[in-house]
Amino acid sequence: MTHTTKTQISWLKVGAMAALLAAPLAVATPAVAQQYPSADETLDWTIAFGPGGGNDIMARTIIEILTKYDMYPGDISPENRAGGSGAVGWGYLFAQSGDSYGISTTSGSFVTTPLQADTPWQPEDFTPVALLATDDLVLVVNGSSEIQDIEEFIAAAQASPMNIGGTGTVNVDFIVPTLFAQKAGFEFDYVSFNSMADQTTALLSDALDAMVGNPGEILGLIESGELRPLVFSGQNTPAALEGVPTMGDIGFDIGVSMPRGLILAPDAPAEAQDWWIETMKKVVETPEWAEYIATNTLTPTVIYGEDFRTFLGNTKNGFEVVLREVGAID
Amino acid sequence: MDIFSDLMMGLSLAITPINLLYLLAGAMLGMIVGVIPGFGPSAGLAILLPVTFGMDPVGAIMMLAAIYYGAMYGGTITSILLNTPGESATVASTFDGFPLAKNGRAGPALVMQAVASFVGGTAGVIMITLMAPMFAQVSRSFGPPEYFLLAVMGMLTLIVMIGQQWKLGIISAMIGFALGTVGVDLETGQGRYTFGSAELIGGIYFIPIAIGLFGLGELFYAFHQGTHKTGTGGIVEYDKEERFWPTKHDFMSTRMTMARNSVLGFIVGVIPGAGATIASLMAYSTERSLSKHPERFGKGEMAGLVAPETANNAASSGAMIPLLTLGIPGSASTAVLLAAFLMWGLRPGPLFMEQNPELAWGLIASMYLGNMVLLIISIFAIPLFVQMIKVPYRILGPCVIVICTLGTFSVHASFIETYLMFAAGIVGFFMRLYGFSPAALVLALVLGPLAEEALRQTLTISRGSFSIFIERQASLWIIGVTLLLVVGLPLLNRFGKSAGDAENVGS
DSSP states (O other), rough: OOOOOOOHHHHHHHHHHHHHHHHHTSSSHHHHHHSSTTTSOOOEEEEESTTTTTHHHHHHHHHHHHHHHHHHOOEEEEEEOOOGHHHEEEEEHTTEEEETSSEEEEEEEHHHHHSSSOOHHHHHHHGEEEEEEEEEEEEEEEEESSSSSSHHHHHHHHOOOEEEEEEOOOSSSHHHHHHHHHHHHEEEEEEESHHHHHHHHHHHHTTHHHHHHHHHHHHHHHTTEEEEEEEEEEOOOOGTTTTOOOOTTTTTOOOOOEEEEEEOOTOOOOHHHHHHHHHHHHTTHHHHHHHHHHEEETTEEEEETTTHHHHHHHHEEEEHHHHHTSOOOO | OOOHHHHHHHHHOOOSOOOOOOHHHHHHHHHHHHHHHOHHHHHHHHHHGGGGTSHHHHHHHHHHHHHHHHHHHHHHHHHHHHHHOOOOOGHHHHHHHHHHHHOOOHHHHHHHHHHHHHHHHHHHHHHHHHHHHHHHHHTTSSOOHHHHHHHHHHHHHHHHHTOOOHHHHHHHHHHHHHHHOOOOOOTTTTEEOTTTTTTGOOOOOOOHHIIIIIHHHHHHHHHHTTGGGSTSSSSOOOOOHHHHSHHHHHHHHHHHHHHHHHHHHHHHSSSSTTTTHHHHHHHHHHHHHHHHHHTTTTTTEEEEHHHHHHHHHHHHHHHHHHHHHOOOOOEEEEEEHHHHHTTTTTSSSSSSHOOOOOHHHHHHHHHHHHHHHHHHHHHHHHHHHHHHGGGGGHHHHHHHHHHHHHHHHHHHHHHHHHHHHHHHHHHHHHHHHHHOOOOHHHHHHHHHHHHHHHHHHHHTTTTTTTTTHSSSSSHHHHHHHHOOOOOOOOHHHHHHHHHHHHHHOOO
């Protein structure tokens, strides 16, 4: 991704020197706003997970869009700093407090990791840029199941408790069905798996009654009829799941989802935050972004700046309440 | 569906100069990455995945498949030469691979592992080509009860490994099970022995432990023995001219081993999540039970190396079945391939092969070519690798420590894992000194959490009833096969032997 050549650097240096010499001559205030982002600062883009994961794909999609439309003047250096369920990468960004050239994308672990471990940071500590999309879940049963739709499912679950599989416990996979069951008035046994692959196999082998999962990963199985989608946890059903009601549609809205957004280091300068908010407004309008949302069946939910901080705080508190209730965290 | 015309179409896509170049580059990169302790196929794929960004999908998938296979071939090299398994699937290859190298047969051992890998890998691809839909049924009949039974089956192989020193072996396994409890409890979500550390949420990863116990432990032991001061200071006296090629006997005595374990490895590989590790262990213990000379296992028996090597490569082909037919990744490596599919905007699932015939059959064709390319690369590269053990120990030792540290740290960029590796190295030295079993410890660490999770999932599903294990058809099959392997084979073996041989075993 580094395009800067030696000659360019020296020219940029000359330019910067000239700017410095000229600065006292110019009127001070508007010049500050002009300076971010500076073309000779490399943007240090932390990806808190390994290549190929959801977080990585989102970060690289945004970088591709920024590069393609020349929205960012300098170099962008994406680094995968994986480890400790995101603690390593976001810890690295946390240490850049006050810097305007450290940036990262968030995902579910941004909220759940601090609940599980003593991370020095909390999600609200970072400078929020924007919530761009949410990851929502679909409840599915085996294609050979007698249950045809969500009403039948709820009726069957009220008659005799069912089991529902999901990935992990301190996770939206557990919280979504728990809240949904409370609202719809049925009981269930949650079966926790290590990965989407394990739980899908368990459902296909008829060991599980139902499971929740990200539609993107099981769309192929839904399309072929191996799995039957019943209900979607997001605000709007994605095109690929046409005809499936949302939890809100049937009157049991739970209002919890996983945030996919963009953050800067804590206490980043306001002009950096403003610049990124304005830039992201352009990014979400591009056809490439629309395609990303569609292929990954995300729900486009856009919130900017401080509202995103509030959203993160609310999500974290909501999780904490449910998880404390069931004793998953102390 | 005409399989052969599809395969021809795949081959014609694969055999373009640029795609062959990608294949060759991938195979070499994979092999180099696989040789570094700590980098197995999945870590190698994840790290090299960004290289394929922006490539044409057919070329990219060929390169990724080649990296996958290359790492499988390369991973065994350090198991044989340095007793350091690069990943869990090659732990079983150290049992007889390293003794072979110590006996001065490093060259034949490396050639035979390349041949075994080739046979296993190619047999696997042939089975994919001919019977993918049939095996898709196998991979969809496995749920938590079956995984628990499989893990138990794997644990039975522990008994084979522990052997004579059973008290020390049991202690070793118990340490492994104890380490396996670290991490977030999957069912309740509570941290167990994580001490608030985010790096321990996911539990103790076995790679640093295996590298420490086997690689560093062996190294410290060699220094303790004063190997670096004696003779040429190398591990063994080694004469390339005379002892490079395997003997006719090596090939003839292991041909049935390769045939059996290609099938066994493939079937286990088809089961999502079981994969190459369990396949290689089962292969080793089955082979030992079937052998006329079980007493030679662990002391440098060629069949003891060929069996796990054939099986783990056949299993890595088998792991493609759930990926291609269901869109479910059966292993960490195929999960990276799945991520690549998603990144190209593809929709993996039962309709994947129909909707993307070019990609699916291009991938399958590249697996045939990849195995051939790797066999050739291996044959040429082995004389180079073998030079490694000629290096005096006083020079080789520190280099190995540096490479192990680098490899362990780079996989997850974790200091805790690096410290764990060094701690395991010291423990491994004492285990070696007093006759404990590092293999039992590592396997318990791999299988313990698998068994625990699967059992708790099973009992949540069955609401506490154990009868679920005999109500499901797939479970009954596994119980049957386990009984056959554990009770049937040894009995058969005993009766089949002549009296003289039986006395031999007894002594």
